Amino acid sequence: MRRIYESEALHRDDEDAFSPSEDERSGRLQSFRWINASLFSRLLVPHRLRSWAVSVRIETPREEYPVGTAVPFRITMKNALPIPISIRTASPLLWTWTVDGYPEASHVPVYRPPETTGAFRFDRGEHKRFSKRWRGFFRVSETEWERAGPGTYRIGVELNVPNAAGKGLSDETTVRIVPESLRG
């Protein structure tokens, strides 16, 4: 868990006595490097190549899960190029996981991303790994959930770019949810 005071999300301003003061320990070098990296990527690498450079994979440890258990899955994103890449996303929401095409297994929008583009940054040759789980529910309204019954479900991941599938920036796998009694 990240705490707000330790993060860069805290507005700091030495000119304003009532804003937090600048934190010398914070990762300025880090962000400086990123500015250069994304500029570099913007200048040199055409958009199309940027999406080809990055590959996306999703896997689950097993193919079958009994009703009522969470389905863990692992997402790997790789930048194959030896230079940093920055992919422009439709909003600050960089990517989502989906179940049967529903973002985060919800039939209703969960977040309200602002209408500004975002940048998904990959260091040279970087592999990013995310471990998530689907708890076996669908959110059907702001306040209600339903348990997914036995059946086959598609779990997917996609970057938040137009036509992610066409650009190879998505992946999908299927799992079977089986009745408790069939558990072997």
Added chain:
Amino acid sequence: MALLEVEDLTVEFYTEDGVVTAADGLSYQIERGEKFGVVGESGAGKSVTALSLMRLIDSPGRIVEGAIRFKGEDVLQMTEAEVRSIRGNEMAMVFQDAQTALNPVYTVGEQIAEAIRHHLGYGDDEAREETIRLLDTVGIPEAEARYSDYPHEFSGGMQQRAVIAMALSCDPDLLICDEPTTALDVTIEAKILDLIEELADEFDTAVQLITHDLGVIAQVCDRVMVMYAGKPVEKAPVEELYYDPKHPYTVGLMSSIPRVGDTRTRLQTIPGTMPDLVELPPGCSFHPRCPYAEEACTLEEPPLLDPETGRPVGSDPTVEHSAACLEYTGALAEGLTYEIDVVDGPEGPQTPQAEGN
């Protein structure tokens, strides 16, 4: 009109790992001169909420929804210049960590004097005098000599006092104290809390006091909001919260106040930890830890309800006591079964203790 009206405040962090909703549809009011407590475990979103009021959240954090009306004006609609003129002047904050507030390269006195010059238009000598007076008011001995000390020459408790002096320098109408005493030992904690209370009474300043500790709230506040995983789960006048808590999480926090002579640590009393806000469980966010959780709790998320009528309270300020638990919609088959046991100590009634079963 209340001094501060927060309506449906929603703050999201867009991180690489996913979206964190650190404040989710939060509404509350603070009246002039009122002392309002916000309590909850680490990570509940208390600081994010407070910093939002001052418009101090930067990317990747975003205030995606809501209104924050201070004296009737929406802080979220103001220009940066307008916010700056309120910040410090009318609404000031004692940050959770004193180091955040004090600039290490200026003397303590200079920093406060600068704020006074800038915001109140005082001249150099006047600002210096006023600063020394304030340092003295917050209990810094030999204030005149300490004026020229750098922050690192102050102890933790003294730094915290200096930060309070700074926050009070422009006589704000709302003072937000974000865990002003966490880093301090108990005797100093008690002194600082007394100080905040005294100063607030003297200047009729409203206070929003943030803490992990219900005991601290009891000592200082009139009303309280209990937060869990970015949401308010109970709001009540302090007395009612203590004697008649309506949410199981509040009851858990209550039993985590150590009794005199009790050596249990807090973490043992509410089993489990708060969920990662990037991956909240379905239904009531508290259900994985709630001793009364039933199937219904995994399928439905209760809003804040009037426990008497079971109706959602929304942002209606006339309902004094509300709790977000399905018990009050009648959806629970078993119901809640804790008892509140008021322990009388040598100094009269002490903090009540909750016994779950």
